[in-house]
């Protein structure tokens with residue numbers, strides 16, 4: 001019998017949409033009107049290679065506000081009874097509501113494991129909810145967009161311990177010797193297959209290809225020997241190379257390729273810690289490259305740009321500088337991203353590329369103590385105080401690192417909504433430059449709050 005997973009949540013948070021995505025068929029009705037899900041619905045769900053039974057609770061239509069919580073509670077209890085784990089869904093756009101808080105209380109008092117799921121996070125508006133959701137007492141939460149299929153790798157990781165039969169190799173992902181989850185992406189013909197063959201061909205320690213992360217997305221485990229390690233203990237470094245379309249294209253029908261490769265690229269990025277974006281030196285930087293780079297940063301992965309086919313590049317140094325300048329003019333988060341020249345054909349630059357990838361992961365994993373962070377912050381604010389719109393100075397009081405992977409900070413102050421973007425960038429760039437975050441995208445949130453420990457205004 002398949003393990004069962006219950007989807008719990010108040011009306012209109014996107015339970016049916018998530019159900020549909022996991023079951024893969026449009027059998028649940030989805031509507032903008034709260035309460036359109038008529039019945040408790042069950043289906044066989046698949047998330048990558050995890051298989052489980054999913055139960056969507058709902059059917060609260062025509063419910064008046066006074067009786068809704070009571071009815072929901074009954075339903076929730078029925079669904080929970082047979083479930084291995086509950087997915088408690090809240091709406092990232094709407095924020096944490098009193099009913100969410102009430103449901104969280106029931107769930108905390110039941111002895112079922114609960115995974116908090118923050119849905120509708122594809123826009124920026126949901127960021128506040130991700131932090132506010134800590135107050136539900138259910139841990140960090142998995143941010144997803146059920147409608148757009150984002151965050152499914154994170155959901156997979158959260159569900160796996162409860163619904164998966166097989167033993168996954170376990171290690172501390174933040175340890176320096178943990179395998180690096182690396183994806184190599186780029187436009188068709190950039191040289192991905194050639195690069196991967198070169199990397200693996202020179203490393204006889206390949207243990208794959210094997211179904212690592214999922215059946216659909218293959219990870220190749222191998223070991224890179226760092227010829228010049230900073231720490232001799234870290235000379236042989238494990239890498240999980242996450243498959244993209246390029247590795248399997250030979251088996252596929254050509255016309256399907258374009259579509260597949262976009263989805264595969266996205267999935268590879270989803271599973272990666274560090275993404276190498278391969279450019280083609282004979283083509284320069286194209287719009288599609290910037291789109292991929294933008295997506296990598298949006299997803300919070302560390303990015304490295306490698307200009308391939310360097311062996312045949314004409315006018316190499318002006319090409320290199322041109323690409324660097326174009327990146328600097330693009331997304332501000334692309335400033336400082338490592339740009340390297342490589343040749344997949346000759347192998348030139350590949351060791352440096354992998355070294356940069358490990359360094360990027362180190363920054364991506366990095367946590368800075370609140371003390372160190374605030375010493376830096378006081379200096380940064382003193383050196384360049386925030387503006388005083390309408391004669392009243394915006395006060396910034398305190399900064400804390402909310403999480404790593406990717407590094408994410410919260411700045412507390414008053415009237416932070418009036419803080420100009422240029423000032424936000426000043427702080428963001430300062431953190432990256434001064435506190436060892438170097439090349440990785442860093443996220444920064446601004447909250448109005450007198451008390452740094454209060455999460456609400």
Ligand SMILES: Nc1nc2c(ncn2[C@@H]2O[C@H](COP(=O)(O)OP(=O)(O)OP(=O)(O)O)[C@@H](O)[C@H]2O)c(=O)[nH]1
Nearest residue numbers: 011012013014015016017035036037120145146147
């Ligand atoms: N922007 C955005 N909208 C979403 C997302 N997921 C669901 N929605 C929308 O939210 C609305 C409600 O989704 P449903 O899946 O019907 O919500 P539900 O929780 O099943 O609602 P009930 O049936 O009332 O319990 C629909 O308009 C969906 O299109 C998402 O990830 N992003």
Ligand SMILES: Nc1nc2c(ncn2[C@@H]2O[C@H](COP(=O)(O)OP(=O)(O)OP(=O)(O)O)[C@@H](O)[C@H]2O)c(=O)[nH]1
Nearest residue numbers: 187188189190191192193194246309312343344345
């Ligand atoms: N001169 C030179 N040619 C290269 C290099 N890397 C790849 N190529 C050539 O570029 C072409 C495309 O390389 P592939 O490795 O197939 O490119 P890909 O990115 O995997 O392509 P898709 O699978 O279609 O996305 C082939 O003709 C390669 O021989 C390089 O470093 N130097």
